[in-house]
Amino acid sequence: MILVTLTDKNNRNDVDIEISHVAPSASQFIQLRESIGWNNLDSLDEIEQSIQSSLFWITIVRGKELVACGRVIGDGYMYFYLQDIIVHPKCQGLGFGQMVMNGIEQWLLTKAKKGATIGLLAAKGKEDFYARFEYLKRDGSALGLGMCKFI
Structure with missing residues (x-):
């Protein structure tokens, strides 16, 4: 667990946060x-089971x-998927997304070996955010388009 104090640029208030690798409660x-x-x-x-089935949380x-928050799911060897990279709307713009991704990337450096695949489904308009971490847009030319199914 890391305790950090940041200054909110918008209202110039100090913001105390706690960063940890402990999964959140379901609620x-x-x-x-x-x-x-x-x-x-x-x-x-089922939500609790999903939370506990994750490989990594920040x-x-x-x-x-x-x-x-953010988490990594997958088999832990060949496939790693970034999931639920979320910043509450009232806290967007404070660098929390960057902190979450930095934590995930540090963990992946220790776990993902050569030949592994790391994937994610970016929300519309967030592709450039993930590109800063060297994730590639799948435009259909070389790798085909990504697909998903919602139930």
Whole structure:
């Protein structure tokens, strides 16, 4: 766990945050996802199982509120997928997304070996953010387009 004090550029207030690699509670995770308009499963137990099945978590807590997170899912050997990279709307622009990605990238450096694939599905308009971390846009020319199915 790391405690950090930042200065909020917008209101010039100090912001105390706690960065950790501890998974959030299901209720914290649900609230953060809902803050950006994402849907959740109906079963709290299934959400908890999903949280616990992750390979890696990084969370940022401000006060007692989860304000940013990211996780890695996959098989832990050949395939790693970045998932749920979320920053609460009221905390966007404070560098929390960068902190989450830096933590994930540091973890991946120790786990992903040569030949492994690291993937993600970027939300519309967020592609340039991930490009800063050397993720490539799949435009269909060399690798084909990425696809997904929502249930």
